[in-house]
Amino acid sequence: xxxxxxxxxxxxxxxxxxxxxxxxxxxxxxxxxxxxxxxxxxxxxxxxxxxxxxxxxxxxxxxxxxxxxxxxxxxxxxxxxxxxxxxxxxxxxxxxxxxxxxxxxxxxxxxxxxxxxxxxxxxxxxxxxxxxxxxxxxxxxxxxxxxxxxxxxxxxxxxxxxxxxxxxxxxxxxxxxxxxxxxxxxxxxxxxxxxxxxxxxxxxxxxxxxxxxxxxxxxxxxxxxxxxxxxxxxxxxxxxxxxxxxxxxxxxxxxxxxxx
Numbered sequence: 001x002x003x004x005x006x007x008x009x010x011x012x013x014x015x016x017x018x019x020x021x022x023x024x025x026x027x028x029x030x031x032x033x034x035x036x037x038x039x040x041x042x043x044x045x046x047x048x049x050x051x052x053x054x055x056x057x058x059x060x061x062x063x064x065x066x067x068x069x070x071x072x073x074x075x076x077x078x079x080x081x082x083x084x085x086x087x088x089x090x091x092x093x094x095x096x097x098x099x100x101x102x103x104x105x106x107x108x109x110x111x112x113x114x115x116x117x118x119x120x121x122x123x124x125x126x127x128x129x130x131x132x133x134x135x136x137x138x139x140x141x142x143x144x145x146x147x148x149x150x151x152x153x154x155x156x157x158x159x160x161x162x163x164x165x166x167x168x169x170x171x172x173x174x175x176x177x178x179x180x181x182x183x184x185x186x187x188x189x190x191x192x193x194x195x196x197x198x199x200x201x202x203x204x205x206x207x208x209x210x211x212x213x214x215x216x217x218x219x220x221x222x223x224x225x226x227x228x229x230x231x232x233x234x235x236x237x238x239x240x241x242x243x244x245x246x247x248x249x250x251x252x253x254x255x256x257x258x259x260x
Contacts, residue, residue, distance in 0.1 A: 002240040003030030007080040012090030023049040024232040033076040035061035063117030069124035083128035085135040085239035114159035133178030142187040171248030180247035187254025191228035221256025
């Protein structure tokens, strides 16, 4: 029970990784405070992971709005008495392309969500985190350090790369308050987005889904993709007191596709 009695704010709770992280928080004994733009996703997740409603609280939250971020943080304090960790899953990851076809107005939107939105949410939780000494866990991406050949997501990678760099500064700034800041960098991760990619690629190329999966996994030291659950377990560790001396670090969860 790594998170027994801990209160964890999770942004970006949808059908994939955010849902899994929220479920892992509750599984490991914590209280999960759920935020996302789509209220229906929050209600569905809360009902599935906490049918009795005693260990979850939720509020539709757009992290591009500072007031909404502050409202989610206030809900955590009001309902559970404080905040021990905040996990940043919320992201704009559906814009594809590189430089030549870039729409820089859209890039600005991606940066506003992925970089500034994460910083807004962190700042909103900061007073409560300082009271207890806590943990900030940022969900980054492997593509920020090694661009994939299968898809182009330059704006997403650039925004997450900037966020990963910002986490170093935050770790130094917040360390005196015993607030830790770490980043988890997932690679290809078996969950709804990658499942959709596999299905789409198999249909487009008229090959079996198993063949698409084989191409992905042959690059990895371990013969399978990491899952949403694997990433959530890494997050739970970094959010817990077991990681009390770890800050300013990046943890790749990628089955050994890239090693550093």
